[in-house]
Amino acid sequence: MQTVPSETEPKRRTAPVRGSAARAGRVSAQAAAVLVVVLLCLVVVRLPWAGDLGMHAATVQRLRHNLAHPGNPLVDADTPSPYYSPWMLLLGVVAKLTGLSVFVVLRLAAYAGLGLLVTGVLRYVRTLSTHRAAPALALLSLLFLWGPLLFNWSGFLGLNSLALTVAYPSVVALGLAFHFWAWLTRTLRGQAGWGASLGLGALWALILLCHQFTGVVASLGALATLLAARPARTVLPRLGAGLVLGLLVLWLWPYYDFFALFSAGADLEAIHRPLYQDLAARFGLVLLGVVALVLRWRRDRRDPLVLFFVLGALVFAAGGLSGHYSWGRALPAALIPAQLAAALEAVSAGRRAVRRGWACVLLVALAVGAWTQVGTLGYVLGRDALPGAVAEKYRTPWVGYQWIMRAGVRYGDVVMARTFPARQIPAYGPYTVAPGYPDVFLKDAGRREAAVERYFAPGTAAAQRRGILREYRVTWVVAGRSEAAPWLEKTAAGPGGQVLYRVLP
Structure with a gap:
């Protein structure tokens, strides 16, 4: 005898399909x-x-060298910074203890x-x-x-x-x-x-x-x-x-x-x-x-x-x-x-x-x-x-400034540089004259930025430029190939036509 399918059978068959x-x-x-x-x-x-990776690297740099009084992460100044958070303090401790x-x-x-x-x-x-x-x-x-x-x-x-x-x-x-x-x-x-x-x-x-x-x-x-x-x-x-x-x-x-x-x-x-x-x-x-x-x-x-x-x-x-x-x-x-x-x-x-x-x-x-x-x-x-x-959708990352460290720049040296390099150079330990990022606790940030602008302005007198370098104890300058002056010694060439100059005594 032929069996007639019940009305519920299709539902039983489709349920596993739906579950699958x-x-x-x-x-x-x-x-x-x-x-x-x-x-x-x-x-x-x-x-x-x-972006801001250089700022965070600089923050870890300062903490690994001095956990109690790291100072400003970007410029040679004794100021607090909102970047010194509990997380960055932990990273500074890790860097200090491990030597990484x-x-x-x-x-x-x-x-x-x-x-x-x-x-x-x-x-x-x-x-x-x-x-x-x-x-x-x-x-x-x-x-x-x-x-x-x-x-x-x-x-x-x-x-x-x-x-x-x-x-x-x-x-x-x-x-x-x-x-x-x-x-x-x-x-x-x-x-x-x-x-x-x-x-x-x-x-x-x-x-x-x-x-x-x-x-x-x-x-x-x-x-x-x-x-x-x-x-x-x-x-x-x-x-x-x-x-x-x-x-x-x-x-x-x-x-x-x-x-x-x-x-x-x-x-x-x-x-x-x-x-x-x-x-x-x-x-x-x-x-x-x-x-x-x-x-x-x-x-x-x-x-x-x-x-x-x-x-x-x-x-x-x-x-x-x-x-x-x-x-x-x-x-x-x-x-x-x-x-x-x-x-x-x-x-x-x-x-x-x-x-x-x-x-x-x-x-x-x-x-x-x-x-x-x-x-x-x-x-x-x-x-x-x-x-x-x-x-076409790929965006090339920043190159970095390791090359200036290989050329002789050391931790704590002050480098005269424009805004873009100033966002990266402190990551390796040096300071810049002006911070590459807004700094709410650095009271003379505007004065420092103006000093950098004056130094690189074409019409600035040689004596004034030399005075800016002395005021901020600058030992290095990162600029283009045309940055020639009797007090500068070309030390190394980097990507994009950049040149590292040593400031002579």
Whole structure:
């Protein structure tokens, strides 16, 4: 007798297929995330130089020579510096005890920062979703969901930006921030004890000391978490005690006055104005995350990611409207929750068809973002090994100034140089006349910058130039081939037509 199939049989047959597709998607996302992390680990081997790496290397140099009184990291002056954070102090101790070169120590720091970031994202995302693919999708969204115009800045988690800043304290601070949010979320869901509250306060202060701008982002995320959790009144005194402890740590930190930074914003506005330019091209793909946030808000009016985004967007907008462009460094407080929401919607949307559709859109957006940043491969393979279209997106790192050290420049020597070389030369131990970066605690920074401009100005008299060299105890000059003077002796030639001159007595 022929058996008639029941109506439930097709469902039994398709369920394994659907399960297999879900597993394939999860495994693909996890494999992609692992490959990206491996790529970043390989980038650390070469440690491409751009931006502020010289500042951080100089900071480690000063600490390895004098942990108690390192002085200004860039110029020969006895001033505090916000770069002397607990993290950089630890790196200085490692360099001093092991004798490792500063750049080896920075590579170790890069691996530590990358580990903190990846594990922090994993822990925080697990407080938002139990789906096994969520952490991998979240990491991919944080790295690739940006825009078609390449954007690099410390504290911003695009893949190319992270490749160039992976040894910076901002990466460590971001990693700690994700751990901070995860710990705070779990603490508020349970009974917040005194130990956990005090620990959270100490961690909050550590983040602020390591990278002040990321500390602001961490604070906004913590506030959003508190508003979303609506903790019981009995918990508030313990959290308040943690806040007081954090403020006490900030006040007692001996290497610089943390609270003095609040009056230093005027010196930082010009350098941060570009954060408000080309927003659509740099961050356009994040709009997918904004849509996801709207969907989350419709499901839960106190969703922590929605509140986090709103707080970050308000601070960023206030900075642009008021001319306080340094407030633009709070933008990750809007980007991070939107990027996470975009990833989570692919695993948490209500109907399966909606989730699949969202996952397809997310995949396309991630592919666009990945293509924008594909030049990052050049930091591992080299430009010549890249296909033509990929090589066009590669940005050559800075060469560095090792050549002046081989020519006889020593630790503590003062070098007269323009701004670009002044951002790299202190990394090897010498000082420059003027700092290559804004320095809020160096009172005569403007005078030093003016002195450098006068020295290199064509119309400056010989006696005045000689006087500038004597005033700042300059022993070397880095300039072009045409920098001829009776008190200078050509010592070495470097890349790009640069020449190292010794200052004669």
